[in-house]
Amino acid sequence: MGERLRxxxxxxxxxxxxxxxxxxxxxxxxxxxxxxxEEFSCVPxxxxxxxxxxxxxxxxxxxxxxxxxxxxxxINGLGILLEFSFILIYFWFASPTRKMKVIAIxxxxxxxxxxxxxxxxxxxxxxRHRKEFVGSLGLVASVTMYASPLVAVKQVIVTKxxxxxxxxxxxFSFLSSSLWMAYGLLGHDLFLASPNLVGSPLxxxxxxxxxxxxxxxxxxxxxxxxxxxxxxDEKSKQLQIVISESANGKS
Numbered sequence: 038m039g040e041r042l043r044x045x046x047x048x049x050x051x052x053x054x055x056x057x058x059x060x061x062x063x064x065x066x067x068x069x070x071x072x073x074x075e076e077f078s079c080v081p082x083x084x085x086x087x088x089x090x091x092x093x094x095x096x097x098x099x100x101x102x103x104x105x106x107x108x109x110x111x112i113n114g115l116g117i118l119l120e121f122s123f124i125l126i127y128f129w130f131a132s133p134t135r136k137m138k139v140i141a142i143x144x145x146x147x148x149x150x151x152x153x154x155x156x157x158x159x160x161x162x163x164x165r166h167r168k169e170f171v172g173s174l175g176l177v178a179s180v181t182m183y184a185s186p187l188v189a190v191k192q193v194i195v196t197k198x199x200x201x202x203x204x205x206x207x208x209f210s211f212l213s214s215s216l217w218m219a220y221g222l223l224g225h226d227l228f229l230a231s232p233n234l235v236g237s238p239l240x241x242x243x244x245x246x247x248x249x250x251x252x253x254x255x256x257x258x259x260x261x262x263x264x265x266x267x268x269x270d271e272k273s274k275q276l277q278i279v280i281s282e283s284a285n286g287k288s
Contacts, residue, residue, distance in 0.1 A: 043223040047108025050216035054112045057209045058085075058119050065126045074131045079139050082123045083146055088182055089116035090150045091175040095228070100157060100167045108220070109229065172228025179232030190243060199250045207247055211240025 061082065068074055093116075094100060096109035104110075128139050153174055161167045193199060214236030221230025 039223065043220060044108065046216055046220045046223060050213060050220055051108055051112040053209055053213040053216055055115065057206075057213050058112075058116050060206060060209075061119075061123050065123055068126060068130050072130055074127055074135060077127070079124060079127045079131070079135070080142065082120050082127065083139075083142050084178070084182055086117065086120035086124065087146045087150065088175065088178040089113040089120060091153065091171060091178055093117060094150075094154060094157070095168065095171045095175055100164065100171050102164050105224065106226075106229070168228060172226075176228055176232055180235055190246060193246050193250055197250055199247050204244075204247055204251075207240060207243035211237060211244060214240050 064077060068077065090113075093110055093113040096106035096113065098104060124139065124143065128136055131139060153171060157167045157171050161170060214233040218230050218233035218237050221227065221233065
């Protein structure tokens with residue numbers, strides 16, 4: 038019964054994470070339409086790619102015992118495909134200078150992953166030590182990813198506007214974190230539960246902020262004049278930048 042509950046939690050976690058991983062599609066659509074990366078950064082996608090690579094490797098039988106973490110492999114394997122796609126689209130439309138920055142960040146990330154695979158395969162010879170090594174690196178990568186929404190949180194507090202923190206992004210971040218936290222706890226796997234112990238409270242905090250400033254925003258809505266239209270255009274552009282930097286999913 039416990040194993041079935043864990044599997045069901047993993048399936049629901051996959052669905053929530055898929056929705057979260059899909060959020061950059063809006064940004065990629067804009068980049069493709071405008072044929073320019075504008076002020077968007079590729080760093081969040083590369084960071085998310087590293088996270089997906091590490092947890093896919095963590096869930097494979099080489100590191101884990103058999104297929105005990107199969108749901109982790111499926112969603113992070115899909116995440117690898119999505120993040121690679123986002124990086125390729127970004128690279129295609131980036132300026133020569135930005136292309137060099139992408140290469141300068143992506144190559145060390147791939148080298149780091151290859152070293153991780155080599156050490157965990159040839160240095161450690163049992164599942165426990167392999168899980169401790171790969172899981173520790175994955176934990177650091179996940180916590181780093183969870184820190185990115187703080188950019189949006191800061192914008193909300195400074196501007197007192199939820200324009201910079203869309204509800205669906207905060208909701209799916211909280212839902213995904215909570216489900217994977219439960220999945221890790223049910224399997225007594227702290228390397229899966231620990232990063233989400235950070236992500237879940239942060240998701241709740243974002244939702245509380247949304248409720249607070251959404252109500253204030255509704256009370257102060259006024260008819261826009263020409264100046265408001267120009268200001269809203271600028272905010273819309275900033276919002277897209279914040280989304281691209283803070284919307285990369287979790288394991």
